[in-house]
Amino acid sequence: MSRPLRSSAGPVIALAALMVVSLPTAQAEFVQTMTCQPSGFNRCEPGEEPKPVRWYKQFVPYRVHDLGSPSLHPDSPDITDDLKESVFSSFDEWNNQDCSEFEMVYEGTTPSDFTGYNQNIAHEDNINVLVWRDDQWPHAGYQAVALTTVTYRPSNGEILSADIEFNTADYVFTDTEDSAGAIIDFRNTLTHEIGHFLGLDHSPNPAATMFATAPPGEIAKRELHPADIEGLCHIYPLGQSFDPEDNIEDYVPLQPDGRERRGWCSSTPSTPSPALVVLVLVVLGLLRTRR
Ligand SMILES: [Zn+2]
Known part of the structure; x- marks a missing residue:
C-alpha cells in the first residue's frame, strides 16, 4: 500500500521507487531504494534513469534528541543510557557485518528536532537525527509508528540527510526484552x-x-536476516570507494540551488487488524525547480 503523504510548496513529482533484486538463494531478497522507477508510482521523468539511493561516505554520523522519549523513561526528563544502548544495539546490527565497512557513527545528543534537509544552512550542518514525538505526531493525516x-539528489541518488521519527504520541513503545502484547x-x-x-x-x-x-510485540526484526545483510553488502561492499567521484559519472558537488527529492517511509499499524503492524513505504518526491 502506497499513497502520497502530503502536498507541499512546489510541484509534487515523484513517488515510490522499488527495485527487487533477486539473489541465488530463494530466501534472500532485498529491495534497494531507487531515485525513480520506469513505470507506475514514482515514474521517472522523460530521460531520467533510476539510480540507487545511497550514501557516498563510509562513516555517516547520527545524533539522538536529547530529551529522548519520557514515555519510554518516565523517571527521567532526558534521554537515558538505557535508551541510548537500545539505539546503539540497532545500529550495531548493521554496522557489525563483516561484508561491509559502511558505518553509522553516534555523535551525541542534540536539542534539534528538525527532520529533512535545510538548504539554507551549510550541508555539514544538516545533521541526521532520531527524534521521539511524544507530544504530537507532526504528520497530520498520516498515522505512522515511525x-x-x-533526502537525496534525484540526479545521482546521493543521500544528503536521513532522519528517523518515532510516533510515541500515538503508540506505546517498549524497549525491554519482553515485548509481548500489543506494544511496539x-x-x-x-x-x-x-x-x-x-x-x-x-x-x-x-x-x-x-x-x-x-x-505487535515482535522482536525478531531486531536482528538482521541474511536478506538484509545481502542488501547492505550489495550497496556497500567491502573494498569499494566511497568517493562519489569514483562512483558517479559527472559528479557535481552540491550547489545551493541544487535539486533534491525527499522520500518518506513509515511504519503503520493496519487499521482492520490490530494483530498486524503494517510497515508502509511511502516515498514522496518534492522536485524543486531551480531558482
Ligand atoms: Zn519500512
Missing part, C-alpha cells in the same frame, strides 16, 4: 528504519527485517 525521511518493540522498529536510512526498501521476504509487516 517514519524515516531520506522499539528496537524491532528502529532496526527496520535504519535499513531505510541507509538505502534499503521493503523486502518481499517475510523473515527479513526489511519486510513490510510485523506483528
Whole structure:
C-alpha cells in the first residue's frame, strides 16, 4: 500500500521507487531504494534513469534528541543510557557485518528536532537525527509508528540527510526484552528504519527485517536476516570507494540551488487488524525547480 503523504510548496513529482533484486538463494531478497522507477508510482521523468539511493561516505554520523522519549523513561526528563544502548544495539546490527565497512557513527545528543534537509544552512550542518514525538505526531493525516525521511539528489541518488521519527504520541513503545502484547518493540522498529536510512526498501521476504509487516510485540526484526545483510553488502561492499567521484559519472558537488527529492517511509499499524503492524513505504518526491 502506497499513497502520497502530503502536498507541499512546489510541484509534487515523484513517488515510490522499488527495485527487487533477486539473489541465488530463494530466501534472500532485498529491495534497494531507487531515485525513480520506469513505470507506475514514482515514474521517472522523460530521460531520467533510476539510480540507487545511497550514501557516498563510509562513516555517516547520527545524533539522538536529547530529551529522548519520557514515555519510554518516565523517571527521567532526558534521554537515558538505557535508551541510548537500545539505539546503539540497532545500529550495531548493521554496522557489525563483516561484508561491509559502511558505518553509522553516534555523535551525541542534540536539542534539534528538525527532520529533512535545510538548504539554507551549510550541508555539514544538516545533521541526521532520531527524534521521539511524544507530544504530537507532526504528520497530520498520516498515522505512522515511525517514519524515516531520506533526502537525496534525484540526479545521482546521493543521500544528503536521513532522519528517523518515532510516533510515541500515538503508540506505546517498549524497549525491554519482553515485548509481548500489543506494544511496539522499539528496537524491532528502529532496526527496520535504519535499513531505510541507509538505502534499503521493503523486502518481499517475510523473515527479513526489511519486510513490510510485523506483528505487535515482535522482536525478531531486531536482528538482521541474511536478506538484509545481502542488501547492505550489495550497496556497500567491502573494498569499494566511497568517493562519489569514483562512483558517479559527472559528479557535481552540491550547489545551493541544487535539486533534491525527499522520500518518506513509515511504519503503520493496519487499521482492520490490530494483530498486524503494517510497515508502509511511502516515498514522496518534492522536485524543486531551480531558482
Ligand atoms: Zn519500512
